[in-house]
Amino acid sequence: MGSWGFGVFESDASKDFVADIIEDFSDEIEEALDSYSSEASYQESDESVLVLVTLIQSICERAGSAPPELEMVQTWKKKYVRAFDMFGRKQWNLEAQLERKKVVVKCFDSLISDSTNFWSED
Numbered sequence: 001m002g003s004w005g006f007g008v009f010e011s012d013a014s015k016d017f018v019a020d021i022i023e024d025f026s027d028e029i030e031e032a033l034d035s036y037s038s039e040a041s042y043q044e045s046d047e048s049v050l051v052l053v054t055l056i057q058s059i060c061e062r063a064g065s066a067p068p069e070l071e072m073v074q075t076w077k078k079k080y081v082r083a084f085d086m087f088g089r090k091q092w093n094l095e096a097q098l099e100r101k102k103v104v105v106k107c108f109d110s111l112i113s114d115s116t117n118f119w120s121e122d
Contacts, residue, residue, distance in 0.1 A: 009063040018063045025052045026068050033079040042087035049080060050107050057111045060118075070115045077108035 003011040009018065029052050032045035053076065060067040067073070084104055089097040 009065070015063070015065060018059060018065045021059060022056055022065065022068065025056050026072070028052055029076055033076060033083070036079065036083040036087070039087040039090065042083050043091075046088060049076075050104065053107050053111055057114055060114060067111060067115045067118055070112065070119055073108065073111050073115050077105075077112065080104065080108065 005011075008014060029049055032049050035041045035045065053073075056067060059065065081101075081104065084101065088100070092100060
């Protein structure tokens with residue numbers, strides 16, 4: 001196929017490059033979530049997971065590329081929320097915990113929505 005236009009994301013090479021980035025970011029998320037066995041391990045990668053999820057969503061939206069499959073993102077959310085409930089909420093008072101959890105849920109739910117829409121179009 002090669003190229004089908006002049007835009008930044010209108011070539012096989014650019015789409016492959018974006019897919020590689022998404023895969024690398026997904027691997028980093030998996031590694032971080034699998035390491036959550038203590039409060040210290042959670043705090044080491046707490047922010048990076050949310051940043052990576054947000055970057056994946058932004059990149060996929062901008063490039064029109066495939067987001068991670070729905071089941072994968074749902075699993076990430078489940079693992080992250082479980083870790084947040086065990087370790088993360090200790091960082092804030094009750095009001096701040098509730099606000100932070102809204103941010104966490106919204107972050108994952110946005111990618112879940114994009115993934116649902118993308119993969120259900122087949």
